[in-house]
Amino acid sequence: MRILLAFGRTYPARTALMLISLFLAGLAEGVGLTTLLPLLSVALGDETHSEFSLEVIAILQMFGLAPTVVTMITVMVLGMIVSSALVLLGNRQVGYTVAHVATDLRVALIRALLGSRWEYYLRQPTGALANSVATEAFRASTAYEHAANALALFIQAMVYVVIALFVSWQAAVLSLILGVFLLLALQRLVKTSRHAGKSQTRLMRELLAHLTDTLGSVKPLKAMAREDIADSLLRHRADELNHAMEREVMSREALRALQGPMLATLAAGGLYAGLVVLKLPLSSVMVLIFLVVRILSLLHKAQQRYQRVASQESAYWALQKAIETAQADAEPGGGKRAPSLQDAIVFERVSFSYGDRPILDALDLTIPVGAFTSLVGPSGAGKTTLLDLLCVLLAPQSGSIRVDGVPLEELDRQRWRRLIGYVPQETLLLHDSILANVTLGDPALTVADAERALRQAGAWEFVEKSPEGMQTVVGERGGKLSGGQRQRIVIARALAHRPRLLILDEATSALDPESEAAICQTLKQLTPAITVVAVSHRPALIEVADQVWRLQEGRLVRIKGPRETCRRFGERAPIGPEGGAPTA
Numbered sequence: 040m041r042i043l044l045a046f047g048r049t050y051p052a053r054t055a056l057m058l059i060s061l062f063l064a065g066l067a068e069g070v071g072l073t074t075l076l077p078l079l080s081v082a083l084g085d086e087t088h089s090e091f092s093l094e095v096i097a098i099l100q101m102f103g104l105a106p107t108v109v110t111m112i113t114v115m116v117l118g119m120i121v122s123s124a125l126v127l128l129g130n131r132q133v134g135y136t137v138a139h140v141a142t143d144l145r146v147a148l149i150r151a152l153l154g155s156r157w158e159y160y161l162r163q164p165t166g167a168l169a170n171s172v173a174t175e176a177f178r179a180s181t182a183y184e185h186a187a188n189a190l191a192l193f194i195q196a197m198v199y200v201v202i203a204l205f206v207s208w209q210a211a212v213l214s215l216i217l218g219v220f221l222l223l224a225l226q227r228l229v230k231t232s233r234h235a236g237k238s239q240t241r242l243m244r245e246l247l248a249h250l251t252d253t254l255g256s257v258k259p260l261k262a263m264a265r266e267d268i269a270d271s272l273l274r275h276r277a278d279e280l281n282h283a284m285e286r287e288v289m290s291r292e293a294l295r296a297l298q299g300p301m302l303a304t305l306a307a308g309g310l311y312a313g314l315v316v317l318k319l320p321l322s323s324v325m326v327l328i329f330l331v332v333r334i335l336s337l338l339h340k341a342q343q344r345y346q347r348v349a350s351q352e353s354a355y356w357a358l359q360k361a362i363e364t365a366q367a368d369a370e371p372g373g374g375k376r377a378p379s380l381q382d383a384i385v386f387e388r389v390s391f392s393y394g395d396r397p398i399l400d401a402l403d404l405t406i407p408v409g410a411f412t413s414l415v416g417p418s419g420a421g422k423t424t425l426l427d428l429l430c431v432l433l434a435p436q437s438g439s440i441r442v443d444g445v446p447l448e449e450l451d452r453q454r455w456r457r458l459i460g461y462v463p464q465e466t467l468l469l470h471d472s473i474l475a476n477v478t479l480g481d482p483a484l485t486v487a488d489a490e491r492a493l494r495q496a497g498a499w500e501f502v503e504k505s506p507e508g509m510q511t512v513v514g515e516r517g518g519k520l521s522g523g524q525r526q527r528i529v530i531a532r533a534l535a536h537r538p539r540l541l542i543l544d545e546a547t548s549a550l551d552p553e554s555e556a557a558i559c560q561t562l563k564q565l566t567p568a569i570t571v572v573a574v575s576h577r578p579a580l581i582e583v584a585d586q587v588w589r590l591q592e593g594r595l596v597r598i599k600g601p602r603e604t605c606r607r608f609g610e611r612a613p614i615g616p617e618g619g620a621p622t623a
C-alpha cells in the first residue's frame with residue numbers, strides 16, 4: 040500500500056477526509072449492527088439474553104428507548120443509512136482524487152519533459168510518452184481507486200471484528216486467524232498479478248513506442264510492400280502483452296472464484312463449533328456466523344482490491360520514475376538579463392562535442408544583427424548543432440556565445456527564445472487547420488497575424504485557393520499538402536509571432552527553384568528588421584545572403600561577405616577566402 044502513502048503525501052486533505060468518512064461509515068454500520076444480537080434474541084424468544092444483548096438493551100434504555108423489535112430495527116436501518124451517506128462522501132473524495140491523479144500525473148510528466156534538457160528529450164521515444172500520458176496515467180489513477188477501496192473494506196472488516204469481540208472474543212480471534220490464513224493462502228495469486236502488471240507496463244511502452252515509429256513511416260513501408268515486417272513485429276509484442284493480460288485475468292478470476300467455497304466451509308465450521316462445541320444460544324451463533332462470514336468476505340474483497348492495486352501500481356511507479364528522471368535532467372536555470380539584439384551575435388572559440396565526439400572546434404562566428412547569414416557544409420558537419428547552440432537547446436563545452444556582448448547563459452532564456460522564429464529540417468504539421476498550424480493555438484496571435492505570415496512565406500496564394508481557406512485541414516502530418524506547401528506553412532509559423540531572429544534549417548529544400556527564389560526574396564526583404572540565419576545548400580539562399588560560411592571539420596570558413604561588413608560588425612580576422620562565388 041505504498042501507493043496510498045504516496046498519494047496521501049500529494050493529496051493530504053483529500054486523503055484525510057476520505058479516511059475519516061470511511062472510518063465513520065464503518066463505525067455507523069457497527070453501531071447499527073449492535074442491535075442485531077438483542078433483536079434476534081427477542082425474535083427467537085431466547086429465555087436468557089447474552090451479556091452483550093443486555094448491555095445493548097441497557098444503552099437503548101439509557102437514551103429513553105424501549106428495547107422493542109421496532110426500535111432495534113430502526114437503529115439498525117439508521118446506522119446503515121448514515122454509513123451509506125458517509126461511504127458516499129468517502130467515495131466521492133476517492134472519485135475526485137482519481138480524476139485529479141490522472142490529470143496531475145499527465146501534466147507533471149509533460150511539464151517535466153518540456154522542461155528537460157534537449158539531449159534528454161531526444162532520447163525519449165514519443166510512443167512511450169503517449170503511452171505514459173494515456174494508459175499509464177489512467178492505470179495509476181485506478182490503482183489509487185483500488186487502494187482506497189481496499190483500505191475502506193479493511194476498516195469495515197475491523198469494525199466487525201470489534202463487534203465480534205463483544206459478542207464472543209473467541210469467535211472474533213478465530214475469524215481473524217482464519218482471515219489471515221485465507222489472505223496468506225491466496226497471496227500467491229496477488230503476486231502473479233503484480234508480475235503480470237509489471238510486464239504489461241513494460242510491454243505497453245515498447246509496443247506504443249514501436250507503433251508510433253511505424254506509423255510515422257507507413258508510406259515507404261507500403262510503397263515497398265514491407266508492411267508485413269512491421270505487422271509481424273507489432274504482433275509479436277501484442278502477443279506478449281496479451282499473455283501478460285491473460286495471466287492477470289486468470290489470477291484475478293481465480294481469487295474471486297475461491298471466495299464462495301472457502302466462505303461456505305468456514306461458515307459451516309463456525310456453525311458446528313458454536314452450536315456443538317461451545318454450546319452457545321442459537322441467536323449468538325447466528326450473529327457470530329454472520330459476523331465471521333462478513334469479516335472474511337470483507338477481507339477477501341479487500342484482498343481482491345489489493346490484487347488490482349498490485350497489477351496496476353507499476354504504471355504509477357513507472358510514470359513517477361519518468362517524471363523524476365526528466366526533472367533530474369531539467370534545463371539549468373537561465374539568466375535574468377533581458378536580450379537586446381541590436382548589434383551582433385558572436386561565437387568566440389566555441390567547442391562542442393556529443394560525448395567524446397567533437398563537432399565544433401574553437402569556432403568563431405559573428406552574426407551581424409539585421410544581416411542574412413547562410414551556413415553551408417557537408418552533411419553531419421554540425422550545422423544544426425550550431426543552430427541548437429544559438430537557441431540554447433545545447434550549451435558549448437568551452438568558448439562563449441554573446442548577444443550584444445552579453446553571454447547567452449546570462450540572458451533570460453524564455454525571452455531570448457521568444458525572439459526566435461525557428462524553421463526545422465522536418466516539416467511536422469499538426470492534423471489541424473492551416474490557421475492552427477500557423478498560430479499553434481497561441482491566443483496572442485490573430486487571424487491577421489496568420490495571414491501576414493502566410494503571405495511573407497509565399498503560402499497565401501495556395502491557401503486562398505483552398506476550399507476552406509485558412510480553415511482547411513492539412514491531414515495527418517500535413518499529408519494533404521505538397522512538400523513545398525508544408526514547408527511554406529512551417530515558415531509562416533516561424534514568422535507569425537514577429538520574431539527578431541529567424542533561423543532556417545534547410546527550410547526551402549522541398550521547394551521548386553522558382554518558388555524558392557520567390558521566398559528567398561521575401562525572406563531577404565525581412566532584413567534588416569529581422570536577422571536571418573539559414574542553413575542551406577541551395578543556391579537561392581546563398582545568393583541572397585549577406586555572408587556565407589562553410590562549416591567543415593568543426594571550423595568555419597567564410598565564402599561570401601565583404602571584409603567591410605565584418606569590420607563594421609566587429610568580427611575577428613576572416614579565416615578563409617571571401618567574396619567569391621558560392622561553392623557549396
Ligand SMILES: Nc1ncnc2c1ncn2[C@@H]1O[C@H](COP(=O)(O)OP(=O)(O)OP(=O)(O)O)[C@@H](O)[C@H]1O
Binds near residue numbers: 398
Ligand atoms: N543528439 C545527438 N547525439 C549524438 N550525436 C549527434 C546528435 N545530434 C547529432 N549528432 C551527430 O553530430 C553530427 C552533427 O550533426 P548535425 O545534425 O549538427 O549535422 P548537420 O551539419 O546539420 O547535418 P545535415 O546537413 O545532414 O543535417 C552528426 O554526425 C550527428 O550524427
